Amino acid sequence: MPSRRGCIAGITAGNRNDRRMTSVLHNLISELEQDDLLFEPNRLRERSDVLDRLETYLACDLPQDLDIQGVELQGRIKALCASIEAIDGRLYQSIRQDIQRGEGARRLLEWVPAVGSDEHANNPVGGDSYDYLDVLISGVLQIDEPDAQAGELATEMVFYQPTPARHIFDMVGRSALNEHDVLIDLGSGLGHVPLLAAICTGARCIGIEWEPIYVDCARRCADALNLSRATFIQQDARTADLSAGTVFYLYTPFTGTMLRDVLGRLKGEAAKRKIRICTLGPCTATVARESWLEAVGVQEVHRPALFHSV
Template structure:
């Protein structure tokens, strides 16, 4: 069978598969849409592929609207529990820094708008923004047992994925500290649209932020060098006064693991979040 015939046969199978319209088939829809996109040069001329893509996107749209209503009703913790049960049942891999279907689902729920191009140039030692993959955020929330009595502070929060997911999944209060004002504005609009009253975003340098209420501090390698050193020193000062925890993801985890006042919850993995407890005499 030629490649063209293979493509046509797979398209026909997907088009006949009515199960793809079911809400719980969001992963299968994401896989199908990704394949359609990759094969689009061979598919665009026909009528089936555009109609199938529209059908799958409409199914996703219905699911996103339903989930946003659940979040606005204050029932986001139910969604988090479903994810935990699915993960336990399937042993789905957490490791890896790439994005997957869960990120598409989260994007549909949060509906962040475009921050535009009027962005401040990065200061020295700041790192280009990338959102934390959603599976790592949920993994971190589960392992840290974040709850309604906690305050998560995301240092370098970007468009606000982590604070919003923390608040809607656990009931914790959450603060995003972000240096880029355009990102802060986008995050505030998204949180307001979802009714996440316990989430706040602050446009500030992480070194100057108010850290006094945080119980869990998150860093996805937002900066390095002396800037990271200054933030870690500020967090150490907080840890001397009261119990705190840190969670890191990405290359900064090895640097943070070198702090004598922090103890990791397990062996370091380069592509998985690390939860640290502050251990200060």
């Protein structure tokens, strides 16, 4: 694949090198246009990589004086992007319809590499980067962008960042979330965790989030997908009702005293019934020191950790 700089030079054409680059790009685009496999619905991952690359070419600061070849090439890149987006759009729409019918689990889980498979081994679950699963989930959930600026966070509250989708699927699987459970995501942001858990399991899923704008977006998504088992409450996790929860998820929503206060409340809940706690990020180290919790399995950095109350 030519470098981004090379592509810019290639598109703008001019000297002999530039023309050679233009011709390399022409060939590459022709190959992609004729690659029937790429247009099969299940090739989302490949399409996502290709789209990234094409968008990089288009994002180049193109000068006004593109020659005819450059203009034609740019048009073909745009058309290819549009074709890919159309296929992806149809895929997302068909998965959304299955979710609305209550049949989303099978459609979503088929995209998640099975533990023990080559694909799983080649794509380690760790790290906080996003990948093709996040592209899929974003296309399927279609959560509205917040239409206003989120309020300023109090000290010790952590700003919004969604859990990468592969970690959500990992957490759902390892905690063995089922129809007898109530999952509570403490600091649920735009709601990815309760929404996906409600689609993929029989559990009731509750998001507790301090920022009302995020809660509105999550609720609208749950309504649009008929996910009556996913509900969202605008409240501070320090005062919210935690009495229904059997599984609690924390993607480091807060730190310091705030985290200790909420852990104190969870300890109180654990005195009444067995609970599981799933964590991701720096809060895991603090949670792991709680004597009333026992870690399940080996804890790996940058992967959700699972604890159960003793």
